[in-house]
Amino acid sequence: MLVELIDEALSKAYTSGCQNILALRGDPPLDGSDSTGDFKYAKDLICYIRKKYGDHFNIGVAAYPEGLEDESPELTLKYLKQKCDAGADFIITQMFYDTDNFIKWCHLVRKIGISIPIIPGIMPISTYAAFIRRAKWSQIAIPPHFLEALEPIKEDDYLVRQKGTELVSEMCQKLIDSKVVSHLHFYTMNLERATIMILENLNLIEPVKDHEIIGGVDLPWRKSLHPSRSKESIRPIFWQNRKYSYISRTSTWDEFPNGRWGDSRSPAFGDIDLFAADLLRQSPKRAFDLWGCPQSFKDLSNLVVSYLKNDLKSLPWSDGPIGEDTAIIVDKLISLNQRGFLTMNSQPSLNCVKSNDKVYGWGPKNGYVFQKQYLEFFCHRDIFPKLLESIEKFNEKGGESCSFLTYYAADKNGELTTNTKEDDINAVTWGVFPGEEILQPTIVEKTSFFAWKDEVYRLLAEWGSVYDSHITSDETLKKSQVKEFTRTLNEFADQFILCNIVNNNFVDDDLVLFSLFDDIQSSEF
Structure with a gap:
């Protein structure tokens, strides 16, 4: 400073x-x-x-x-x-x-x-x-x-x-x-x-009690430390007029588990470490060794495909290797990337999978977990209208089968396109366990989507500038390459829109979302 x-x-x-x-x-x-x-x-x-x-x-x-x-x-x-x-x-x-x-x-x-x-x-x-x-x-x-x-x-x-x-x-x-x-x-x-x-x-504090005394009254619940929970739009009708009871009954949502798509009003929101000034987390040499210096949109696509095939163990926006839970849809994800839709994150649909399942299970034992299919990706702005048309056609004919797709899409500048309401909070993962309320640790909603959008575009900008200092120290990295790489990432950020789609029918086949792209392909690919 x-x-x-x-x-x-x-x-x-x-x-x-x-x-x-x-x-x-x-x-x-x-x-x-x-x-x-x-x-x-x-x-x-x-x-x-x-x-x-x-x-x-x-x-x-x-x-x-x-x-x-x-x-x-x-x-x-x-x-x-x-x-x-x-x-x-x-x-x-x-x-x-x-x-x-x-x-x-x-x-x-x-x-x-x-x-x-x-x-x-x-x-x-x-x-x-x-x-x-x-x-x-x-x-x-x-x-x-x-x-x-x-x-x-x-x-x-x-x-x-x-x-x-x-x-x-x-x-x-x-x-x-x-x-x-x-x-x-x-x-x-x-x-x-x-x-x-x-x-x-360590016996440094007394065990936190499960109840609290307010105004001389011994209440049968523990008051939440996060009073902003009263603003949540999800609320069981039984507690509509009993704020403190409702807040305490849902307080464990904060930290179970701490997924990226947690409630943006919770301190657990954003599994990334927000104290970091730099999001990329890699030195110039390490970034170059991992991801090279892509010269085109096609090169970016090939990078994601290598990651999906487990040839790469990380990407600028993915700290670890691809998860086992992606195996059943990985071929479809690879196909999407090869046709110009760069996938960022996804999950398959699950209907009543045991909570101790080695791949898909989570939470306490003897329970069952569920998921809606989720797909997040970058889409070229020129073909985005065709994708919207495909979604709308599906929703028009999907009423009888109870299938309905919701989506968020935003460009670098924050221009939003969605078919959701302002305060919608969509639970896309939930679990049912003995003696427990239903837990819904993973949601999709506008506030957290915009925070993630800002992070992704900032990652692209940081990646685009990180090689400048590395040119003279590595003979394999030429100034012309770095210039083209930076131009490619800048154009990508300008021309591609971040999108996500949720299929709200969790018993649907995982092919449903991928079928939306059958007749769509980016001209860049």
Whole structure:
């Protein structure tokens, strides 16, 4: 940041009464561009704050118990010492799961003369996918016993959170017993439940009660921490005039499971980590090694086809490999991509599949799960009217069979086309379990669709700019290639519309949605 912006931020913090500042350099831009800020290192920022405000602020600094990719452990410690000597008051560490390594690192920190408090960064485990992804992003070691415990149950979010709570609680107890720290800092990611479960296990808080006393009345439910739930349009009629009861009865929807298409008003919305400045998550070299430098729309299509065939393990908009649940429709997805519809995400229809099914099951045992067929893709704007016509024809004749298709479509600028109502919330996945209310963890609705639309187009823009700094370092990547690649992605973003379609008849064959495209093909392909 420029010093003018830093002065403004510090002044506002001072005026508001804020006394704690975490002073970070921040990651350099992924596109390799030079920083235009006035401070090169965090220690320079710390010195500046001390010079301007004396001891008014408590200043925290970041530390990396497992080191950094481009630095030796000795150099990382040296830089930490410089930050502390510049005037830091406390240290907050990066997340970790290797407790023994952390304790050894703390002893090394003390050995070089750092005496300020060390606060360990604790990341609770809510889902297996998020656990693995964050560990990879942060390049931290995962102890074998974590993987041994979580791998067999990775498809069951409910069990993963329970076992993850046990593992992280044991880790925290070991830290407390070691006496190397006196604080715990939890990265909650705005999800309360996993952290509360750990604190309960450590006996640091009383178990959260299942009821609450309001106005002297002992109510038989726990008040939600998210009062915006009262705005939801889905509401059982029995609780139409009993807001608090309804809110509490549906409160677990927030975190079960944390899918991308959760309710946008929930803190669990958006399984992506929204704190990240860069969405692409890959260095220029890694992006080039993974996806090359597509020169045309056809090249983009071939990239997605390679992913669907499992030859590629990720895409700019897909962090992991294609799931097993896609196997029964993968041939149809490949065909769509070859004809000019770049698929982003999909799910087949399910009618009463056992919840312990190895591929499609989720949630508590002895239950049944259901899905509506869902298809998300990019469509060229020139053939989009033909697709709409195909959908409308289907809906006109589908009334007798109770089949009805709903869709959302939006371009880069946010121009929306849909046959849904403004506040429609469409449950496309749900489960029925013994002794439980029906759970509907996956929905499609306008607010979350627009958030996802913004993210996808931003991903394309970041991918289009990331190679500029990589041209001179790799002889196989020419300036002309990068120019054509950037032009291709820019034209793609301008000419293609993000669409999704839901078949609301979950007993329909999975061929139904794909049949819409039988007579449509992009001229670009």
